[in-house]
Amino acid sequence: MKKLNITLLATTAVLATALLSACGSNQSSSTSTTKLKAGSFDVAYKNPDKAIKGGDLKVAYQSDSPMKAEWLAGLENDATFAAMASPAGGLDGIFFTNSAFKFINGGPANISLDDSAKTATITLRKDLKWSDGSQVTAKDYEFTYETIANPAYGSDRWTDSLANIVGLSDYHTGKAKTISGITFPDGENGKVIKIQFKEMTPGMTQSGNGYFLETVTPYQYLKDVAPKDLASSPKTTTKPLVTGPFKPANVVAGESIKYVPNPYYWGEKPKLNSITYETVSTNKSVAALSSGKYDFINSMVASQYKQVKNLKGYKVLGQQALYISLMYYNLGHYDTKNSINVQDRKTPLQDQSVRQAVAYARNVAEVDNKFSNGLATPANGLIPPIFKQFTSSSVKGYEKQNLDKANKLLDADGWKLNKSTGYREKDGKELSLVYAARQGDANQETIAQNYIQQWKKIGVKVSLYNGKLMEFNSWVDHMTTPPGADDWDITDGAWSLSSEPSQQDLFSAAAPYNIGHFNDPQITNDLNDIDSTKSESATYRKAAFVKYQNDMNKKAYVVPTNFSLNYTPVNKRLVGMTLDYGDMNLWSEIGVSSNKMATK
Secondary structure: OOHHHOEEOOOOOOOOOOOOOOOOOOOOOOOOOOOOEEOOEEOEEOOOOOOOOOOEEEEEEEOOOOEOOOOOOOOOOOHHHHHHOHHHOOOOEOOEEOOOOEEEOOOOEEEEEEOOOOEEEEEEOOOOEOOOOOEOOHHHHHHHHHHHHOHHHOOOOOOOOHHHEOOHHHHHHOOOOOOOOEEOOOOOOOOEEEEEEOOOOHHHHEOOOOOOOOEOOOHHHHOOOOHHHHHHOHHHHOOOOOOOOEEEEEEEOEOEEEEEEOOOOOOOOOOOOEEEEEEEOHHHHHHHHHOOOOOEEEOOOHHHHHHHOOOOOEEEEEEEOOEEEEEEEOOOEEEOOOOEEEOOOOOHHHOHHHHHHHHHOOOHHHHHHHHOOOOEEEOOOOOOOOOHHHOOOOOOOOOOOOHHHHHHHHHHOOOEEEOOOOEEEEOOEEOEEEEEOEOOOOOHHHHHHHHHHHHHHOOOEEEEHHHOOEOHHHHHHHHHOOOOOOOOOEEEEEEEOOOOOOOHHHHOOOOOOOOOOOOOHHHHHHHHHHOOHHHHOHHHHHHHHHHHHHHHHHHOOEEEEEEEEEEEEEEOOEEOEEOOOOOOOHHHHOEEOOOOOOOO
16 A cells, blocks of 8 residues: 555454555556465465456455445545455556565656655656546646645545645645645646655655655546535546546445456556455355355455365465554544644543553453464564564564553552452542444454453453444544544554555654544654655664654554454466565456356
8 A cells, every 4th residue: 555545444353555455456566476475375376277368356355344435545544445446546556666665667657756856756658548538647646635635625644744745735724725846847738747845755765655645636527526525426436537457337335346447548458357346244254255256355354264274266375464453542632723633631541651551461462362363463563574674673562461560550650459449549530441442353342351351450440432342434433533532542453554664644743643642752753763864774764663663662652463464365266366565467467267266
């Protein structure tokens, strides 16, 4: 996924930005013929048979909540839909990258950076068209910025990183009617865009860096739709224009997308006649595969792995996930007028010792051993191991339960245990917290109740929000709607991350996705250091990432929970199937060797 498509995931077992989903994306680059491994999994399936002409692919994304169709990258925030949109162009991403997520030429657009001039020049390919045959233009690229920076559109993607573009903050606040730092050397209907930055950053060569956008939006098609109506318009929900190898022929709200080849696609023509992409609930996924209903299912939860790993007719592929799950504490609110998080909530969690104690009390490793089938590991920090150049085993977090340390922290902080109730008190108030746990697979209730019991062991009284788990879409609305709610204390989040590991868009002072609303000068300095010119040195940048993770662990505004491996059961009739992040043409190259599902 790309930085501004950082996406909340529906479960803690699995959960892109464009989302680099488990089925490839038009945002990555050249096909790899190397036999790749992720843990014990093969990353690609090599079918000895050749693809037939045509064929109909049947795919599903596992979700217990309806998918929310929104084809504009600036307005989309649903991981399910972002994955389901990938055959149409990954929400219209325009850059190709190599397997390390570095930009390369040859995709829908090329990019050239000029450090001395502090500019980026983007050149769209001449044959890049929308699915109605109209040209993709420079204005289409600039219009994506409007949908994010103009508050009237209701996007939640505005960040400090984008404010680095000259004139974009003035446009965002209404001081300017146009974006002075984005110009069109060949005019709005041309193919060239120039972006003027205030400063250059070392991550700009990496997809998902967040300092400029990587998608286009069809301006001519949408210009007459009022900003307040754009997110719900049929033109962005059921009848969109796209740039990928397939186009949606039918979108069934909440359920499915039927794709057919896009005749105006600039690249290799698809082998398939159609793709049907559906959602499937967790409790129906295994039965659906057992009956041969789908060629593959994305985002299956870890608890189902043992049930599908030996299914006849299927090969299980895997990949390191661009993923982190974590625990949030509710510490403030989001000031929409000034686009800033304000850490002002009256809660015992403002105390670092309380946050650390609650973190040490969790038995994450025990939960993983019981429920993840080896696919999840306790996270020591906030940077997943797929970014090995930016991580270190020296980072120590809360991956090991330590009830003794948790109790000592609370004792030293003046929280005394009331032996009659079993809970701690201070200044006449009980240490009582509300846990906004989310629905997920069948184990989520058990896991939530387990953590509540662990917290009880250290004298912290925790109750579920309204006495039950929250439905995922309701949870997203509750957590991400400014200024934020004051009726919860702890929640769990899971993110499909950017392919550039800087976390400005997650935890900066201005980030709307900073759903705990902490605002700490030290963390701000750490994030800025990661993206500073000093970090053009790979050695310096790694050290900056390590310091940032150590500081975050110490302050415990958020607490890392798990890293993850994704797995995908793939029917053996598939040809050209890969989960390789370095593959750019999956949806053009994928085919089937038979019109019938493989059963052996």
